[in-house]
Amino acid sequence: MAEIRVNSLSVAGADLHLELSGGGSRRARLTRALREAVREGRLAPGTRLPPYRSLATDLGLARNTVAEAYAELVAEGWLVARQGSGTSVAPRAAARVPRPRPARSVPAPRPALSLVQGQPDAGSFPRAAWAAAARRALNAAPNEAFGPGDPRGRVELRRALADYLGRARGVRTDPERIVVCAGFAHALRLLSGGNGPLRGTLAVEAYGLPFHRGILAGAGLRTLPLPVDEHGARTDLLAGAKDVRAALLTPAHQFPTGGPLDPRRRAAAVDWARAGSGRILLEDDYDGEFRYDRQPVGAVQGLDPERVVYLGSVSxxxxxxxxxxxxxxxGHMVDDVLALKGEREAWTGVTDQLALADFLGSGAYDRHVRRMRQHYRDRRDRLVALLAERAPHLGVSGIAAGLHAVLRLPHGTEESVVRAAARRGLSLEGLAPYRHPESTGEAYDGLVIGYATPPDHAFASALDTLCRTLPALP
Ligand SMILES: Cc1ncc(COP(=O)(O)O)c(C=O)c1O
Known part of the structure; x- marks a missing residue:
């Protein structure tokens, strides 16, 4: 089989890979290969083919062989030849590729408005500042940055993170103990997967992201729910939990109920980790930057860097x-985690790592976070004010931090409110999906309201639809 790479096939300078395979004469194989390229759309309608001579040279064929192949394809209607302008692909030569039928799992179109938590305001991504950071970082990066990557991540980023996390989140670290990953979910997959440090049973908060529980269950881990109240997760119960060697917590802002972990509960978690060999805490600091009414709550990791795996992302x-x-x-986990990352796996690309390093180091990250804090505080204040006016009988909590709030609902109404909102074109989520299925603690009805999600122009109507959907005063 001849596999020949042609380097200058189209006028646009694109490469075309032609496989002169199968039986028959050279002419027949070239004709077939070109026909296939047109049929599959790899040679787009209108593309000019190279002159006979240059294609013949590239492929090691006689000029006549190429001329005959072109002539045959012109006769078949795949190509057109025009005096003075050579041969090109016929305007409608490519077969129409049927549109793939949507897979069954494709979700139904979402309602127009959404207050579903899970994302920052997508319209506020700092495009210009990020582009400037990326340009600066790419200009400054040494050539070796574009060689095979370091599984720890770029040193520029790890240095910038060590500075930032120490300064802003009270994390105690040096760059050597930081391993860059593709977000919290990637970290959880690495740590819980085969050969990972998480084994057996892991304590989790009774309310949490079902998606994260799914990652743990998929890795064969059992999860033990710790009840959650207004002081955060009941870490005081860890001491009595059998066979548990790790606990996953959201101390800065319990997800999704919204309170910070009470100082005594923080201490209880660390004491538990210290009391048994090999015990660790996983600290999910997913939105630690966004605290509005008082000083940020520092990371639990600062209390004991040898017992806490601190996890964060830009999500x-x-x-x-x-x-x-x-x-x-x-320190003792670094080598094992690097081994878990493996060679050339799905790491974060170097260009994003370099851009983020510059973004952090230049102060652009702090500026963005300050701006967004104000933006989300304004949105939160509008939400709280509107609820106070139109639904004063419903309690709203978890508002001191983060990008979502929890609105308590009368018992037994959650599902119908979510459905009624959907009928009005508003996506909402109740608390039920977040509750651990084995949780025995108090269950209450409520909505998790992601006030960062709507674009600015839709925020007011999302809030109005929400208020119109809520149960009236009893
Ligand atoms: C509880 C929680 N943890 C972590 C994350 C971050 O996940 P990731 O970094 O995988 O996007 C999120 C969402 O942003 C979250 O809601």
């Missing part, structure tokens, strides 16, 4: 589509 501060996150690891 709330910048965008969940960027897929950059980080693990700050106890």
């Amino acid at each position: 709330k501060s910048l965008s969940p589509a960027v897929r950059v996150g980080w693990m700050v690891l106890p």
Whole structure:
């Protein structure tokens, strides 16, 4: 089989890979290969083919062989030849590729308005500042940055993160203990997967992201729900939990109920981790930057860097589509986690890592976070004010931080409110999906309201639709 790479086939300078395979004469094989390229759309309608001589030279064929192949395809209608302008692909030569039928799992179109939590305001991505950071970073990067990557992640980013996390989140680390990953979910997959440090049963908060529970269950781990109240997760119960060697917590802002972990509960978690060999805490600091009414709550990791794996990402501060996150690891875990990352796996690309390093180091990240804090505080205040006016009988909580709030509903009404909102074109989520299925603690009805989600122009109507959907005063 001859596999020949042609380097200058189209006038646009694109390469075309032609496989002169199968039986028959050279002419027949070339004709077939060109016909296939046109049929599959790899040679687009209108593309000019190279002159006979240059294609013949590239393919090691006689000029006449190419001329005959072109003539045959012109006769068949795949190509057109025009005096003085050579041979090109006929305008409608490519077969219409039927549109793939949507897979069954494709979700139904979403309602026009959404207050579903899970994303920052996508319209506020700092495009210009990010582009400037990327340009600066690419200009400054040494050539070796574009060689095979370091599984820890770029050193520029790890240095910038060590500075930032120490300064802004009270994390105690040096760049050597930071491993860059593609977001929190990637970290959780690595840590819980085969050969990962998480084994057996993991304590989790009774309310949490079902998606994260799914990652753990998929890895064969059992999860033990810790009840959650207004002081956060009941970490005081860890001491009595059998066979548990790790606990996953959201201390800065319990997800999704919204309270910070009470100082005594923070201490209880760390004491538990210290009391048994090999015990660790996983600290999910997913939105620690966004605290509005008082000083940010520092990371639990600062209390004991050898017992806490600190996990963060840019998913709330910048965008969940960027897929950059980080693990700050106890020293003894670093090598094992690097081995889990493997060679040339789905790491974060170097260009995003370099851009984020510059974004952090230049102060652009702090500026963006400050701006967004104000933006989300304004939105939160509008939400709270409107609820106070139009639904004063319903309690709203979890508003001191983050990008979502929880609105308590009368018992038994959650599902019908979510459905009524959908009928009015508003996507809403109740608390039920977040509740651990084995949780025995108090269950209450409520809505998780992602006030960062709507674009600015739709925010007022999303809030209005929400208020029109809520149960009236009893
Ligand atoms: C509870 C929680 N943890 C972590 C994350 C971040 O996940 P990732 O970095 O995988 O996007 C999110 C969402 O942004 C979240 O809601």
